[in-house]
Amino acid sequence: xxxxxxxxxxxxxxxxxxxxxxxxxxxxxxxxxxxxxxxxxxxxxxxxxxxxxxxxxxxxxxxxxxxxxxxxxxxxxxxxxxxxxxxxxxxxxxxxxxxxxxxxxxxxxxxxxxxxxxxxxxxxxxxxxxxxxxxxxxxxxxxxxxxxxxxxxxxxxxxxxxxxxxxxxxxxxxxxxxxxxxxxxxxxxxxxxxxxxxxxxxxxxxxxxxxxxxxxxxxxxxxxxxxxxxxxxxxxxxxxxxxxxxxxxxxxxxxxxxxxxxxxxxxxxxxxxxxxxxxxxxxxxxxxxxxxxxxxxxxxxxxxxxxxxxxxxxxxxxxxxxxxxxxxxxxxxxxxxxxxxxxxxxxxxxxxxxxxxxxxxxxxxxxxxxxxxxxxxxxxxxxxxxxxx
Numbered sequence: 001x002x003x004x005x006x007x008x009x010x011x012x013x014x015x016x017x018x019x020x021x022x023x024x025x026x027x028x029x030x031x032x033x034x035x036x037x038x039x040x041x042x043x044x045x046x047x048x049x050x051x052x053x054x055x056x057x058x059x060x061x062x063x064x065x066x067x068x069x070x071x072x073x074x075x076x077x078x079x080x081x082x083x084x085x086x087x088x089x090x091x092x093x094x095x096x097x098x099x100x101x102x103x104x105x106x107x108x109x110x111x112x113x114x115x116x117x118x119x120x121x122x123x124x125x126x127x128x129x130x131x132x133x134x135x136x137x138x139x140x141x142x143x144x145x146x147x148x149x150x151x152x153x154x155x156x157x158x159x160x161x162x163x164x165x166x167x168x169x170x171x172x173x174x175x176x177x178x179x180x181x182x183x184x185x186x187x188x189x190x191x192x193x194x195x196x197x198x199x200x201x202x203x204x205x206x207x208x209x210x211x212x213x214x215x216x217x218x219x220x221x222x223x224x225x226x227x228x229x230x231x232x233x234x235x236x237x238x239x240x241x242x243x244x245x246x247x248x249x250x251x252x253x254x255x256x257x258x259x260x261x262x263x264x265x266x267x268x269x270x271x272x273x274x275x276x277x278x279x280x281x282x283x284x285x286x287x288x289x290x291x292x293x294x295x296x297x298x299x300x301x302x303x304x305x306x307x308x309x310x311x312x313x314x315x316x317x318x319x320x321x322x323x324x325x326x327x328x329x330x331x332x333x334x335x336x337x338x339x340x341x342x343x344x345x346x347x348x349x350x351x352x353x354x355x356x357x358x359x360x361x362x363x364x365x366x367x368x369x370x371x372x373x374x375x376x377x378x379x380x381x382x383x384x385x386x387x388x389x
Contacts, residue, residue: 010053010064010071014046015179015202016171023166024050028057028064034164035139038121038155039148041168044201047148048084048119050168055082055115058144070110081108084117088294092120094127101135104143114143121147122154129156136162170200173327180209196329199312204305217244219332221309225352225381226336234378241378242371245306249299257291300363303370307356310381313337314349314356321346343383355380 011021027033037054039047056074057064059081065071073079083103085096100116108114118124124132136145136159147163149155155163171179176195179202180186186194186209197218198205207214224237264287265271268280312329317340319328328337340349359377362368 009066010056010060010075012066013183014050014053014168016175017046017050017168020050020166020168024054024057025063027164028054028060032164035143036136036145036163037147037166038152038160038163039146039166039168040151040154042150042170042200044198044204045168045170046202047150047168048086048117049202050166051117051119051146051148052082052084055079055113055117055144055146058113058115059110081110081113082115082117084119086119087123088297089123089290090293090297091123091125092118092128093125094131097124097128097131101131104135104145105140107140108142112142114140115146116143117146117148119148121159122149129159133159133162171202173200176200176202176205180205184209186210193332196327196331197309197312199308199329217248218309220244221306222313222330222333223336224310224378225313226333226339228378228382231379231382234382235375238371238374238378241303241306242374245302245370246299249295249302252302253291253295253298257295260287260291299370303363303374304360307360311353311356314340314352317341317344317349318346321349352381 011025014021023032037051039051041047052074053064056066056071059070059074059079060068061070062068066075070079074082077084083100085092085100087096100118104114104116106114118132132145133156139145145163147155147159152160152165173192173195176198177188177191180191180194181188184206190209194205194208197208197215208218221241224241228234228237264280264283268277268283270276270280313333313336316328316330316337318324319326320337321341328334330337344352355377358380359373362373362376363370
């Protein structure tokens with residue numbers, strides 16, 4: 001489970017979000033409090049971190065000191081009156097929401113609030129949304145709902161109209177670099193690289209700063225545009241990207257899958273008794289189905305991250321070609337970026353970015369196999385014949 005760092009206060013973990021922090025501080029002290037909140041912002045902006053920090057502030061006698069028992073248990077995920085729903089599936093079903101609704105009707109164990117945080121409210125099914133809507137329409141006095149989604153359009157109008165909106169922005173690279181140096185003691189040069197390469201995504205920046213293998217995988221991805229000079233190179237790049245992202249996703253899910261299987265076997269006494277009770281087979285089938293769904297989502301998440309890294313290269317090429325000021329996202333491969341500038345135009349690179357987003361939509365929205373979507377995309381990214389120098 002990902003937990004927030006332990007800064008001086010719970011608010012210090014929210015990077016570059018001064019205005020939302022001011023609003024949440026005020027609400028925690030009783031100014032403009034609401035029973036339902038909707039946290040929106042681009043990936044990596046800290047939507048769930050903001051919700052959990054706010055939950056800690058609501059439980060804390062000092063509105064988020066970061067050091068008391070309530071703050072520590074909320075940030076650590078063990079507070080009895082704060083429930084956080086995270087999903088590794090493609091959607092959140094009605095059964096999970098009904099359990100949340102049942103919990104929301106209970107009085108808090110402590111003296112303050114019963115808080116329910118839904119990290120992926122954009123993944124709620126229609127039935128789940130309907131079950132949630134009734135609970136938000138008829139809240140209990142001491143219950144607070146916190147929903148997180150990329151945009152307000154990702155949540156049903158009937159739900160978002162009953163929530164107070166908190167909009168987070170992508171933090172500036174300088175703010176991310178300062179955060180990495182302050183919280184994780186990352187050297188300045190590495191912090192600056194991770195902040196730029198992550199494009200403001202806090203979790204991604206921390207991974208890049210901490211893990212050399214993560215940095216190497218990203219370097220391999222951003223080196224692709226300069227190598228797409230033939231149809232064969234495009235097909236090879238698509239196959240390699242598919243295999244690398246699948247391997248990374250499998251590594252992330254494999255250990256958890258094995259642990260869940262051991263827990264299931266132990267719960268049904270398979271290991272101790274040496275036989276499988278009748279109820280074991282359907283339980284195993286449900287577990288494997290859920291694991292398969294989780295593995296698919298994790299692979300799509302890893303591929304999606306790689307696609308955003310590719311977009312950053314073409315964005316850099318457009319910036320150089322149009323004379324935009326500032327450091328490039330991929331300053332370390334400026335030679336490759338200059339090659340793209342020489343062999344293409346800003347308009348062509350915009351079309352390439354469109355091709356990347358089209359592949360993303362095919363995989364995420366229309367369930368096109370990842371390998372096929374990547375092959376089509378790489379061909380669209382190929383350097384045109386006659387423009388190579």
